[in-house]
Amino acid sequence: xxxxxxxxxxxxxxxxxxxxxxxxxxxxxxxxxxxxxxxxxxxxxxxxxxxxxxxxxxxxxxxxxxxxxxxxxxxxxxxxxxxxxxxxxxxxxxxxxxxxxxxxxxxxxxxxxxxxxxxxxxxxxxxxxxxxxxxxxxxxxxxxxxxxxxxxxxxxxxxxxxxxxxxxxxxxxxxxxxxxxxxxxxxxxxxxxxxxxxxxxxxxxxxxxxxxxxxxxxxxxxxxxxxxxxxxxxxxxxxxxxxxxxxxxxxxxxxxxxxxxxxxxxxxxxxxxxxxxxxxxxxxxxxxxxxxxxxxxxxxxxxxxxxxxxxxxxxxxxxxxxxxxxxxxxxxxxxxxxxxxxxxxxxxxxxxxxxxxxxxxxxxxxxxxxxxxxxxxxxxxxxxxxxxxxxxxxxxxxxxxxxxxxxxxxxxxxxxxxxxxxxxxxxxxxxxxxxxxxxxxxxxx
Amino acid sequence: xxxxxxxxxxxxxxxxxxxxxxxxxxxxxxxxxxxxxxxxxxxxxxxxxxxxxxxxxxxxxxxxxxxxxxxxxxxxxxxxxxxxxxxxxxxxxxxxxxxxxxxxxxxxxxxxxxxxxxxxxxxxxxxxxxxxxxxxxxxxxxxxxxxxxxxxxxxxxxxxxxxxxxxxxxxxxxxx
Numbered sequence: 001x002x003x004x005x006x007x008x009x010x011x012x013x014x015x016x017x018x019x020x021x022x023x024x025x026x027x028x029x030x031x032x033x034x035x036x037x038x039x040x041x042x043x044x045x046x047x048x049x050x051x052x053x054x055x056x057x058x059x060x061x062x063x064x065x066x067x068x069x070x071x072x073x074x075x076x077x078x079x080x081x082x083x084x085x086x087x088x089x090x091x092x093x094x095x096x097x098x099x100x101x102x103x104x105x106x107x108x109x110x111x112x113x114x115x116x117x118x119x120x121x122x123x124x125x126x127x128x129x130x131x132x133x134x135x136x137x138x139x140x141x142x143x144x145x146x147x148x149x150x151x152x153x154x155x156x157x158x159x160x161x162x163x164x165x166x167x168x169x170x171x172x173x174x175x176x177x178x179x180x181x182x183x184x185x186x187x188x189x190x191x192x193x194x195x196x197x198x199x200x201x202x203x204x205x206x207x208x209x210x211x212x213x214x215x216x217x218x219x220x221x222x223x224x225x226x227x228x229x230x231x232x233x234x235x236x237x238x239x240x241x242x243x244x245x246x247x248x249x250x251x252x253x254x255x256x257x258x259x260x261x262x263x264x265x266x267x268x269x270x271x272x273x274x275x276x277x278x279x280x281x282x283x284x285x286x287x288x289x290x291x292x293x294x295x296x297x298x299x300x301x302x303x304x305x306x307x308x309x310x311x312x313x314x315x316x317x318x319x320x321x322x323x324x325x326x327x328x329x330x331x332x333x334x335x336x337x338x339x340x341x342x343x344x345x346x347x348x349x350x351x352x353x354x355x356x357x358x359x360x361x362x363x364x365x366x367x368x369x370x371x372x373x374x375x376x377x378x379x380x381x382x383x384x385x386x387x388x389x390x391x392x393x394x395x396x397x398x399x400x401x402x403x404x405x406x407x408x409x410x411x412x413x414x415x416x417x418x419x420x421x422x423x424x425x426x427x428x429x430x431x432x433x434x435x436x437x438x439x440x441x442x443x444x445x
Numbered sequence: 446x447x448x449x450x451x452x453x454x455x456x457x458x459x460x461x462x463x464x465x466x467x468x469x470x471x472x473x474x475x476x477x478x479x480x481x482x483x484x485x486x487x488x489x490x491x492x493x494x495x496x497x498x499x500x501x502x503x504x505x506x507x508x509x510x511x512x513x514x515x516x517x518x519x520x521x522x523x524x525x526x527x528x529x530x531x532x533x534x535x536x537x538x539x540x541x542x543x544x545x546x547x548x549x550x551x552x553x554x555x556x557x558x559x560x561x562x563x564x565x566x567x568x569x570x571x572x573x574x575x576x577x578x579x580x581x582x583x584x585x586x587x588x589x590x591x592x593x594x595x596x597x598x599x600x601x602x603x604x605x606x607x608x609x610x611x612x613x614x615x616x617x618x619x620x621x
Contacts, residue, residue: 011603015584017595043606046613053559054578056481057474060491066473066498067466275487 001025006036010043052400055264061236119241122253123228123283125290135320136219138164139313140295143306147180147194149443150211151274155299155306164215165320172205173325176212183210186325193329197380200336214274218295218311228257228281244284251287256280258300268411268427269401271301280305291316334380339433339440348374349437353398353410353430356439361392361416377433377440386445389419399427409442447471447591449568454511457502465505469498471572472515474579476522479560483526493529497522515571516564562612570605573598 001009006029012018013026030037141159144152150162166174176183181194185206192200192210202209208216217224232239238258246252259279263270271277278300284293295311342348351359360375364387372387373379396413409431417423429443448456448467456464476497480490501518508517563571576587577598584602588595 008603011606012599015599015602017584017599042610046606046610049559050574050578053478053482054474054581056487057478057579058581060474060477060494062473062477062491062495062498063466063469066469066495066502067463069495069499070462070465070502 001029003029003033003036006030006033007039010040013040014044014047048400055267059260119239119255120232122241122255122285122290123224125285134169134317135167136164137166137313137315137318137320138215138219138311140215140309140311142178143308144178145180146178149273150176150178150181150183151214152211153272153274153277153299153308155271155301155303155308159310162215164212164219165324166216166219167320167325172207173320174208174216175324176210176215182327183212184325184327185209191327193327193333197330197332197334197382198336198378199329199333211273232257243287246284246286246293252293253285253287255283255285257283263401265302267401268399271299279308332381334378336377339377339436339438341436342374342438345436345438348439351439353412353439354395356430357412357414357428358392358395360441361387361390361395361414364388365390365392374438375440383445386418387416391417393417393423393425398430411444447572449512450514451511454505454508454514457505462502465498465502468514471575472518473498475560475563475575476518478579479519480522480526482558482560483523484529489529493522493525497525500525512568515568519561519564558613558616559609562609562616565612566605566608570601570608573601574605574609577602 006026009018009022009026013023018026030040140162142153142162143157143159144154144162145157146160148154160179162176162178164174164176166172171187172185173187174185179195181192183190183192185191188203188205190202190204190206190209192198200210228237228239237260240256242254242256244252244254257280259277259281261270261276261278263276267276269276274297280298280300282296282298284295285291286293292314294314295309296307297309298305299308348356356375360372363369363372363375364384367384367388369379369384372384376383393415394413398410398412400410409429411427411429413425413427415423415425424445427444428441430439431442432438433440450468450471453464453468457468473494477490477494480493480497481487484490484493497518500521501514504521508514510517563574566574572591573587576582576590577584582590584598585595588598591598
């Protein structure tokens with residue numbers, strides 16, 4: 001096969017349409033012809049990007065919701081004022097009032113099978129019952145590593161306690177705690193502390209930050225309801241309602257929502273975070289008070305269903321000690337922030353993720369902390385202790401996930417031998433800084 | 446038989462509003478993907494995609510070149526994403542969402558502006574790309590859907606890849 005014939009077959013090759021002989025001939029040519037190989041890699045990369053973009057959008061079905069609005073504008077001008085206001089609220093990111101939730105419930109009720117509509121009604125009443133909160137404290141058990149992200153799910157790990165304290169009045173403040181990390185919003189700024197010595201501060205208040213959004217949504221039933229209803233309707237997530245007797249002898253309504261991430265089972269981030277996991281969410285409401293009493297989240301995987309989160313305590317309108325929103329940090333904290341532009345920044349910006357991973361690990365091996373720090377935001381003392389004097393065993397070829405492609409991150413497989421003799425084999429998560437375009441370590445150590 | 450974008454737009458303008466649903470069906474995933482790349486948040490991207498289509502419907506009468514519906518639609522989607530971003534900044538309350546959007550909105554636009562580059566493709570080439578990758582059909586299924594031989598699908602894909610790469614490289618060049 002010559003160059004022209006080989007290039008004519010590129011698309012058929014990446015699409016797997018060649019027969020065995022043709023495929024072998026194409027591969028043989030690629031092994032011996034560097035220009036064709038480079039060209040083929042470009043085609044294959046473009047195909048990967050197209051596949052990833054398509055996978056990310058696989059669950060999107062908005063025809064019905066768009067056409068409902070179109071019909072209202074086109075055919076029912078007498079309803080336009082009321083309905084468009086309602087939908088503008090909904091699509092204007094603001095459905096925080098119970099009245100809004102009730103209105104959405106009415107719309108969904110018209111379109112959904114009866115059992116599903118009843119389940120939605122229970123959630124709506126729960127949202128209304130919880131609408132006048134002045135504060136809330138949630139305590140749950142989550143299967144995860146103590147220091148990992150707040151939304152990271154690790155079904156093979158033991159449960160660790162995760163808690164949210166949220167004060168709505170007189171001023172919004174919140175704190176999320178797990179054994180290895182704490183996030184606090186004190187009314188003016190938002191701070192993350194990862195034990196023992198990493199800190200990151202944003203000089204503005206926030207309703208959620210640092211991967212805690214899922215827990216905040218649980219504390220704001222209206223928000224949870226809005227999200228669940230959107231997904232139930234737009235993505236066809238199954239929802240069921242059962243009536244049970246609780247341990248306290250009282251009647252309970254249990255709403256179960258099957259959430260689909262839309263990621264393929266082969267995607268690296270599939271089932272690793274709440275936002276990328278296939279889960280079944282079980283909400284239990286007390287029939288008399290209509291309040292939410294418990295939440296369990298089960299992870300769906302090839303291994304079956306496993307409980308990964310159990311919300312075991314919900315305290316409403318109890319005073320929260322103001323000291324909870326003040327962090328006392330050790331003096332040796334290293335603070336993350338804007339990455340500095342280096343004099344030779346271009347050299348680092350031009351690196352591939354594999355080159356950046358190798359350069360970072362080798363600098364750590366030499367204990368050249370000035371060089372190593374160029375790949376961290378920031379390099380902490382505890383990280384120096386772990387990585388100092390390491391030996392690089394191997395650096396693999398990077399791979400991506402649908403989510404990482406969108407967020408501009410890549411994963412680089414590595415194997416290193418630490419100074420204490422321990423061998424670590426994992427995938428380094430590298431992300432490009434938006435302003436300097438340098439790769440920095442975003443996880444995986 | 447699927448109609449062209451121009452034909453659907455003209456039918457909508459002639460009072461067949463329901464045909465707009467076929468345009469939404471054709472482009473919902475690529476518009477969502479474009480917005481997800483811009484805002485970095487699936488939930489907000491889906492909301493913005495809905496809003497973009499509704500605004501497009503409202504403004505359909507103003508579209509001068511119906512054959513350019515897709516690139517016009519992406520322009521609307523880009524403005525909706527920008528409005529979302531500004532609203533978050535104005536509210537100043539949701540630092541996480543605003544930060545995510547800012548980071549991605551200022552990322553190197555030459556990285557993967559695939560949907561924008563697709564707007565430069567001839568419509569029949571774009572349709573094959575959409576069916577194959579965004580609808581997840583196999584090449585054979587695309588051939589059946591479009592009533593064309595498999596060989597024509599692969600040739601169209603080859604040409605589409607070439608044009609996409611040229612467009613992406615040109616954007617990269619213009620960007621630099």
